[in-house]
Amino acid sequence: MKETVKGNVLESVITDLNQYSSKYELNNTKNTKLFRSLLTDVLIKATKYEDDGSYFVKTGDIPAMWLRDATFQVLPYVSLINEVPDLYDLLTRVLKRELRFVKMDPYANAFNQTSSGAHWSDDDSNIPVSDHVWERKFEIDSLCAPLFLANNLYEKTGNTNIFDEEFWNTLSIIMDVFKIEQHHNTSPYYFKRKDCPSNDTLPNDGRGTPVTYTGMIWNGFRPSDNACVYGYHIPSNMFVVSVLTPLLDRVPEKFETLKDEMSILLNEIKSGIKRYAIVKLPDNSFGYAYEVDGLGNYKLMDDANVPSLLSLPFIKYCSKDNPLYLNTRKFILSTKNPYYYSGKLLQGIGSNHTPINYVWPISIAMEGLTSDNLNKKAHQLDVISKTNNDTSQCHESIDMDDQSKYTRDWFSWSNMTYCQLALDFINKNVGR
Numbered sequence: 001m002k003e004t005v006k007g008n009v010l011e012s013v014i015t016d017l018n019q020y021s022s023k024y025e026l027n028n029t030k031n032t033k034l035f036r037s038l039l040t041d042v043l044i045k046a047t048k049y050e051d052d053g054s055y056f057v058k059t060g061d062i063p064a065m066w067l068r069d070a071t072f073q074v075l076p077y078v079s080l081i082n083e084v085p086d087l088y089d090l091l092t093r094v095l096k097r098e099l100r101f102v103k104m105d106p107y108a109n110a111f112n113q114t115s116s117g118a119h120w121s122d123d124d125s126n127i128p129v130s131d132h133v134w135e136r137k138f139e140i141d142s143l144c145a146p147l148f149l150a151n152n153l154y155e156k157t158g159n160t161n162i163f164d165e166e167f168w169n170t171l172s173i174i175m176d177v178f179k180i181e182q183h184h185n186t187s188p189y190y191f192k193r194k195d196c197p198s199n200d201t202l203p204n205d206g207r208g209t210p211v212t213y214t215g216m217i218w219n220g221f222r223p224s225d226n227a228c229v230y231g232y233h234i235p236s237n238m239f240v241v242s243v244l245t246p247l248l249d250r251v252p253e254k255f256e257t258l259k260d261e262m263s264i265l266l267n268e269i270k271s272g273i274k275r276y277a278i279v280k281l282p283d284n285s286f287g288y289a290y291e292v293d294g295l296g297n298y299k300l301m302d303d304a305n306v307p308s309l310l311s312l313p314f315i316k317y318c319s320k321d322n323p324l325y326l327n328t329r330k331f332i333l334s335t336k337n338p339y340y341y342s343g344k345l346l347q348g349i350g351s352n353h354t355p356i357n358y359v360w361p362i363s364i365a366m367e368g369l370t371s372d373n374l375n376k377k378a379h380q381l382d383v384i385s386k387t388n389n390d391t392s393q394c395h396e397s398i399d400m401d402d403q404s405k406y407t408r409d410w411f412s413w414s415n416m417t418y419c420q421l422a423l424d425f426i427n428k429n430v431g432r
Contacts, residue, residue: 009086010047010055014040016084017077024426027378030385035422037392038415042073046412047094048113054097055090056113060412063118064110064134067098068223069413071145072306076420078152079427091153092162098146099170101132106177107189109142109225110134123194127206138181138189138220140236141307143174147243148315160250168255171247175261178240182268184211184218184231191220199226199352214294215272223305224353230293234277235307237269238317278324282336287328301339302332304349304360304397313370320370333367343400345387350397354407358397361388361414365421377425384418394418 021036048056057070074094077087101111108129112118115131129136150162180187190206202208202220211218211231217240219233244262251259276292281300288309289298302309309328313320332349334340339350341357349363350356361384368380387403388394394415396408408414 010043010049010090013084013086013090014043016086017043017080020080020083024430026381026422026425028382031378031381031422034385034388034392035419038394039076039419039422041415042412045410046073050097050113052096052100053093054100055093056097057094058113058412059110060410061408064112064120065097065101066110067101067142068109068139068145068306070094070098071149072420073412073416075149075152076416076423078149078156079423081156088153088157088159091149095146095149095153095162096166098149099166102143102146102170103173105130105133105136106143106173107136107138108133109137109139109221121193121196123196126192126194127190135225137191137225139223139225140178140181140217140219140233141223141239143177144236144239144243144307147171147174147247148239151243151246154250155246163250163252168252168258172255172258175258175265178217178265179261181218182215182265183213184208187218189220202227209293210295212294214276214292215268216276216294217269222303223307224303224351226351226353228291229299230291230297232272232276232292232294234273234288234290234292235309235312235315237273237277238312239307239315241266241269241273242315242317281327281331283327283331285327285330287324287331300331301337302328302349303339303351303353304363304366305351305353306362306366308349308363308366310349310363310370311366314366320372329370341400345403346383346398346400348383354397355399357400358405358407359400360397361394362417365417368421369417369424374425374428377421377428381418381421381425 017040021039026032046058050056056065057073059066059069074091081087112132112134117131120135153162191202192206193201208231216232216237218231219228219236221227244266277288278286279289279298281287290301291299307315309332312318312325318325341350341359346359348359350358350360364380364383368377387398389403395406396411399405
């Protein structure tokens with residue numbers, strides 16, 4: 001009976017969201033149609049009720065739940081809680097599922113709905129992977145994502161019930177991992193996968209390329225799930241700063257030691273970013289590197305997957321007019337960024353996770369989300385809706401010259417980032 005009730009709540013939310021979207025027109029019919037089609041897509045096709053009262057959210061045409069993806073899949077709904085109050089309950093239950101997965105294995109990036117023993121690769125048997133884990137790639141953003149969702153829920157509603165005992169105990173686990181990975185040379189974590197592309201495993205017997213202590217947190221894999229070239233992924237460390245900072249004032253007295261640890265970690269990461277991540281860009285201005293190792297090596301680039309350098313204002317690390325961000329933005333939105341592609345149909349950032357010359361709709365939407373220009377937001381919506389090959393899906397990546405060539409038939413994160421931009425456009429255009 002309990003599952004039936006929760007199912008009815010999900011159905012009522014879908015009905016209410018459809019009623020909401022029917023009230024608003026975007027800048028043209030094509031965008032309006034795509035927005036209305038996609039706004040409930042993740043709830044209808046990807047969200048499943050769990051016996052413990054939480055909700056499992058799969059990433060799309062892969063049956064697993066990525067902690068990062070799930071947060072960004074449901075994040076647009078936070079802005080609609082006033083219009084659809086039942087969304088708050090649904091989103092807090094997605095958060096519960098994320099936190100419980102973190103407690104199962106804080107080094108994993110993706111999880112199965114059940115203890116099915118399914119894994120991304122059968123070769124993962126050489127590393128410790130539980131039956132509930134789909135993949136065990138250590139990515140800082142996977143641990144930040146639930147905290148980001150919690151912060152956004154609190155900022156929208158002021159409700160503190162999400163910050164319960166389970167939340168703070170899970171954050172303590174996250175902090176333990178972060179402190180360990182500040183000193184990765186003594187960490188027990190490794191990741192080895194045979195017979196795969198080089199960016200799908202870690203070199204040096206699974207330990208990654210050499211690094212030295214910087215105060216920042218070592219990161220095995222980028223938000224694209226591809227291996228870091230240098231171990232300190234700057235956008236992910238910035239994500240840590242953005243999610244931990246607002247939590248400091250919310251830590252209860254019972255967890256005073258945790259608060260002290262958070263303060264120390266934040267100071268160490270911020271010092272590391274200041275010392276190692278600010279570098280000279282090709283135009284001789286100063287901006288942010290994408291990765292560093294603390295040994296003098298750094299990588300100038302950006303990847304479409306969030307957290308990215310492009311997304312820094314969106315993840316609330318800095319303002320849109322921050323000079324270092326603006327310098328970095330100018331660089332990464334140019335062909336000097338090795339993953340920026342410009343073709344007949346599309347111009348934008350891609351990823352080494354997908355073929356060369358394939359642009360990600362997520363990055364196209366993020367350009368709009370990190371701009372205050374309403375015309376820019378409308379243009380980015382247009383670009384996405386006009387290049388999806390009339391599939392009513394946004395896809396993972398699209399050939400810059402041929403929209404019939406794309407990856408992922410159904411990629412829910414991309415769909416919902418389009419909806420995030422659409423809601424942002426509605427908010428800025430008509431106000432709510």
